[in-house]
Amino acid sequence: MKYAAVSLILALAASPASAGEPALSAGEAAAIDKLIDRALADDRAYEILESLTTEIGPRLGGSEAEARAREWGAAKMKAMGLKNVRIETFDMPAWSRISESAAILAPFPQPLAVTALGNSVSTPEGGVTAEVVRFETLTELKNAPLTGIEGKIVFVDEKMTRTQDGSGYGVAVAKRSEATYEAAKRGAAAAVIRSVGTDSHRNPHTGMMRIRDNEKMAPAAALSNPDADQLARALLLSRGPVVMKLDLKTATTPAAPGGNVIGEIPGRTDELIVIGGHLDSWDLGTGAIDDASGIAITLAAAKLVDEMKGKPGRTIRVVMWGAEEVGLFGASAYAEAHKGELARHALAAESDFGAGRIWSMRTKFGEASAPKAKLFAEALRRLGVGPGDNDASGGADVSPLKAAGVPVIDLNQDGTDYFDLHHTPDDTLDKVDRQALKQNVAAWAAMLYVAAETPGGFRD
Amino acid sequence: MKYAAVSLILALAASPASAGEPALSAGEAAAIDKLIDRALADDRAYEILESLTTEIGPRLGGSEAEARAREWGAAKMKAMGLKNVRIETFDMPAWSRISESAAILAPFPQPLAVTALGNSVSTPEGGVTAEVVRFETLTELKNAPLTGIEGKIVFVDEKMTRTQDGSGYGVAVAKRSEATYEAAKRGAAAAVIRSVGTDSHRNPHTGMMRIRDNEKMAPAAALSNPDADQLARALLLSRGPVVMKLDLKTATTPAAPGGNVIGEIPGRTDELIVIGGHLDSWDLGTGAIDDASGIAITLAAAKLVDEMKGKPGRTIRVVMWGAEEVGLFGASAYAEAHKGELARHALAAESDFGAGRIWSMRTKFGEASAPKAKLFAEALRRLGVGPGDNDASGGADVSPLKAAGVPVIDLNQDGTDYFDLHHTPDDTLDKVDRQALKQNVAAWAAMLYVAAETPGGFRD
Numbered sequence: 004m005k006y007a008a009v010s011l012i013l014a015l016a017a018s019p020a021s022a023g024e025p026a027l028s029a030g031e032a033a034a035i036d037k038l039i040d041r042a043l044a045d046d047r048a049y050e051i052l053e054s055l056t057t058e059i060g061p062r063l064g065g066s067e068a069e070a071r072a073r074e075w076g077a078a079k080m081k082a083m084g085l086k087n088v089r090i091e092t093f094d095m096p097a098w099s100r101i102s103e104s105a106a107i108l109a110p111f112p113q114p115l116a117v118t119a120l121g122n123s124v125s126t127p128e129g130g131v132t133a134e135v136v137r138f139e140t141l142t143e144l145k146n147a148p149l150t151g152i153e154g155k156i157v158f159v160d161e162k163m164t165r166t167q168d169g170s171g172y173g174v175a176v177a178k179r180s181e182a183t184y185e186a187a188k189r190g191a192a193a194a195v196i197r198s199v200g201t202d203s204h205r206n207p208h209t210g211m212m213r214i215r216d217n218e219k220m221a222p223a224a225a226l227s228n229p230d231a232d233q234l235a236r237a238l239l240l241s242r243g244p245v246v247m248k249l250d251l252k253t254a255t256t257p258a259a260p261g262g263n264v265i266g267e268i269p270g271r272t273d274e275l276i277v278i279g280g281h282l283d284s285w286d287l288g289t290g291a292i293d294d295a296s297g298i299a300i301t302l303a304a305a306k307l308v309d310e311m312k313g314k315p316g317r318t319i320r321v322v323m324w325g326a327e328e329v330g331l332f333g334a335s336a337y338a339e340a341h342k343g344e345l346a347r348h349a350l351a352a353e354s355d356f357g358a359g360r361i362w363s364m365r366t367k368f369g370e371a372s373a374p375k376a377k378l379f380a381e382a383l384r385r386l387g388v389g390p391g392d393n394d395a396s397g398g399a400d401v402s403p404l405k406a407a408g409v410p411v412i413d414l415n416q417d418g419t420d421y422f423d424l425h426h427t428p429d430d431t432l433d434k435v436d437r438q439a440l441k442q443n444v445a446a447w448a449a450m451l452y453v454a455a456e457t458p459g460g461f462r463d
Numbered sequence: 464m465k466y467a468a469v470s471l472i473l474a475l476a477a478s479p480a481s482a483g484e485p486a487l488s489a490g491e492a493a494a495i496d497k498l499i500d501r502a503l504a505d506d507r508a509y510e511i512l513e514s515l516t517t518e519i520g521p522r523l524g525g526s527e528a529e530a531r532a533r534e535w536g537a538a539k540m541k542a543m544g545l546k547n548v549r550i551e552t553f554d555m556p557a558w559s560r561i562s563e564s565a566a567i568l569a570p571f572p573q574p575l576a577v578t579a580l581g582n583s584v585s586t587p588e589g590g591v592t593a594e595v596v597r598f599e600t601l602t603e604l605k606n607a608p609l610t611g612i613e614g615k616i617v618f619v620d621e622k623m624t625r626t627q628d629g630s631g632y633g634v635a636v637a638k639r640s641e642a643t644y645e646a647a648k649r650g651a652a653a654a655v656i657r658s659v660g661t662d663s664h665r666n667p668h669t670g671m672m673r674i675r676d677n678e679k680m681a682p683a684a685a686l687s688n689p690d691a692d693q694l695a696r697a698l699l700l701s702r703g704p705v706v707m708k709l710d711l712k713t714a715t716t717p718a719a720p721g722g723n724v725i726g727e728i729p730g731r732t733d734e735l736i737v738i739g740g741h742l743d744s745w746d747l748g749t750g751a752i753d754d755a756s757g758i759a760i761t762l763a764a765a766k767l768v769d770e771m772k773g774k775p776g777r778t779i780r781v782v783m784w785g786a787e788e789v790g791l792f793g794a795s796a797y798a799e800a801h802k803g804e805l806a807r808h809a810l811a812a813e814s815d816f817g818a819g820r821i822w823s824m825r826t827k828f829g830e831a832s833a834p835k836a837k838l839f840a841e842a843l844r845r846l847g848v849g850p851g852d853n854d855a856s857g858g859a860d861v862s863p864l865k866a867a868g869v870p871v872i873d874l875n876q877d878g879t880d881y882f883d884l885h886h887t888p889d890d891t892l893d894k895v896d897r898q899a900l901k902q903n904v905a906a907w908a909a910m911l912y913v914a915a916e917t918p919g920g921f922r923d
Binding site: 061 | 513516517518519521528570573576663664665666697887888892893894
């Protein structure tokens with residue numbers, strides 16, 4: 004399905020399955036097969052992943068560590084032979100964690116494992132010591148009267164459901180975004196939530212709250228799931244009030260340096276396929292699954308396409324987005340910096356859901372182009388990837404592009420265990436399954452081939 | 464097999480399987496069956512476990528929290544109707560953790576998850592900053608020259624093998640005990656070890672080193688397994704030295720209050736069966752598997768025997784040993800305080816290997832009594848417990864009794880996952896399988912019945 008040589012009409016005519024539907028030619032199918040073979044035998048994604056997580060480690064958006072990660076990324080792209088490698092910088096507000104601790108003081112004194120939520124303000128000097136008031140869910144808190152819990156510590160104990168597609172997150176994450184505001188509205192001294200996570204380890208899950216507004220926020224933190232269990236039990240077993248101390252110190256720099264790292268595999272036309280992952284991670288772990296894996300998968304897949312005979316039909320642009328976790332600053336900066344060339348963006352996709360095997364795909368193409376999803380499904384079938392609807396989300400860093408009309412594709416990873424690790428100290432290299440990582444690279448390489456070579460694009 | 468009514472000779476004569484070997488009578492087997500039925504339907508062990516881990520939480524030997532645990536234990540025993548409930552106090556040296564941190568400073572700056580090992584001295588004010596020298600195993604360190612690593616940080620990277628019977632621990636724990644001395648001998652500034660544990664979480668495993676001797680020790684700490692991986696990779700990937708900072712603050716009080724909590728189910732004779740677990744835990748977690756489970760299992764099992772018709776043949780003494788983790792202070796104090804009555808101790812056993820299902824048993828009886836192990840095996844068969852040899856260890860707190868000639872029995876728990884949690888923050892209530900806990904209680908209750916009723920004891 005080379006861009007210039009084979010037209011869609013030829014491909015349609017050649018379809019053996021059902022006339023009138025797009026299909027890969029035998030030559031194209033063979034090329035993809037070979038590409039997948041090479042990907043499944045290639046360990047470069049793991050090498051990239053190991054290098055980023057070891058040589059940089061944690062890399063919070065806007066930090067000095069993220070700046071080192073950008074240098075690492077540009078050097079890695081150059082070493083791998085990508086062209087037009089550059090760092091596109093921007094300024095951003097940078098939140099950071101200084102210290103955090105929590106304890107039950109009465110009636111059962113003991114420490115609790117806690118972590119400040121991103122954008123949290125500090126507690127007053129010496130911390131907050133107050134009675135705990137538990138809410139089973141965020142909804143219960145929202146429905147609570149506006150008086151009666153002044154000066155207390157709100158505890159939102161809502162649990163998260165384990166799902167393969169990550170849909171449990173969308174439900175559970177609301178408490179992380181909003182508990183701070185609901186607590187402050189009621190004059191509470193602080194908010195603690197049960198971690199947005201599915202594990203049972205003493206590793207609390209951090210994550211961003213809604214836009215910072217100091218006037219309307221209570222200091223907010225997450226307890227690990229076992230600690231949330233413990234606090235809930237203490238409330239149940241105590242005959243009197245449970246008093247907790249929470250001590251958070253955080254800081255914000257209004258304008259810290261941020262940046263996206265960009266490199267390209269030049270194609271035969273100036274149309275662009277934009278792929279990538281985000282370079283930043285939370286500060287607690289080394290961001291192996293979130294999102295060094297996405298960086299590694301997309302870069303390795305692009306390189307495999309680069310090593311095919313001839314240039315790809317469209318240019319493949321690999322982006323390492325900066326500062327995703329802390330507010331999509333890299334995504335916004337990219338969309339702004341490249342708004343003049345968005346019409347040339349034929350397709351965009353992000354890998355940002357760990358390194359579990361890809362099990363399904365979705366597209367968001369124009370109506371007339373929607374049937375071309377079949378070409379991708381055909382290319383990915385051997386890898387156990389099932390077809391999906393034309394309702395792809397595109398990934399967080401791709402959302403501004405999608406909003407501007409750029410077609411997107413999702414290669415959906417198995418996220419059953421993703422929220423055991425997400426945003427915790429436990430997001431480290433040992434959690435990545437090396438074989439599943441290769442399957443990801445193979446799927447991205449096959450997707451890239453179809454994306455680069457399919458005539459006519461995906462907008463119409 | 465009631466003590467007074469049925470003699471061993473009768474039991475032997477009644478054996479349907481093989482004449483000359485001990486066997487349970489039909490009545491005894493029926494009584495044990497009923498006891499097991501009741502145990503499998505009883506949730507009191509879980510209630511005890513929940514109460515201790517929630518209402519006390521971490522309870523390091525010699526701490527104020529352990530003192531609260533003793534009050535909790537005595538109150539619990541009284542509430543459950545045990546007799547002669549008392550706390551036998553003693554003095555002990557108490558080590559404690561004040562603060563701990565570690566980081567790679569160069570060439571890949573990032574924090575490391577670390578915990579001080581029990582008995583570690585503090586690092587000098589401001590911590591130790593030095594190059595890391597890695598040793599694959601403790602043996603490699605022991606074989607290393609006595610010069611050449613002065614002022615450096617020794618890193619013993621030895622891995623632990625996962626086993627069902629815990630035998631991997633005996634091999635791996637040597638580095639925890641000895642690395643500090645081997646490092647100090649060579650003038651090293653500090654020692655860090657890969658955690659003695661089989662998990663892959665950012666929770667380092669603490670644990671005791673050999674007797675404290677400040678003059679001959681280097682400050683010593685354990686890295687979590689992912690952090691040990693990371694340090695090993697940094698050493699591999701770096702072209703120059705890897706520089707690490709280790710900052711430990713610890714303290715020791717020469718004479719802190721300690722104690723054992725003791726209660727009894729009085730029997731028809733003054734012979735004693737001593738069972739129990741240890742009341743103290745490490746400070747990092749709430750000691751659910753180590754060893755609130757042992758406390759809960761043995762107390763619940765004794766209570767189930769207490770609820771049978773009539774008194775048991777022998778008195779069942781339940782001991783909550785103090786300060787096991789930090790040097791077996793409770794075990795020594797018990798043996799010393801009770802040395803005048805050790806001849807009356809017919810059998811001793813400790814539950815201290817978590818809450819996994821019991822899968823085998825072992826005895827250490829006198830030669831002539833060894834065949835009586837068959838009675839226990841017969842009683843436990845229904846629970847899936849296999850028979851074993853006459854080479855039981857008896858458990859750490861029972862070791863002084865065993866050394867003094869008291870027969871012991873081991874009910875061996877499945878420890879396949881035990882060292883994922885052992886001595887870490889992750890040793891919390893949620894890790895206990897409620898059904899496996901009941902199986903433990905049933906096995907201990909059945910064992911107690913046979914132990915209390917078998918005539919002639921187990922010494923000969």
